[in-house]
Amino acid sequence: MINMNINMNMMKEAIDVLINSEKHILIIGETGTGKSTLLAELLRFLIV
Incomplete structure (x- = not known):
């Protein structure tokens, strides 16, 4: 669960x-x- 939260935070930061x-x-x-x-x-995000 912690790893998923880290990935979600990084995904939000990447979008920003x-x-x-x-x-x-x-x-x-x-x-x-x-x-x-x-x-x-x-x-x-760039590849997709």
Whole structure:
């Protein structure tokens, strides 16, 4: 259940990033902050 909530939060954040970006997206942050998960969600929306 916890993993699903994390994925839902990342999905919402990915949607927000896509809505508010124009052309380029730069994902930065410390190790373990969810950059890879956010990138995976962004790619999932771009591919579908």
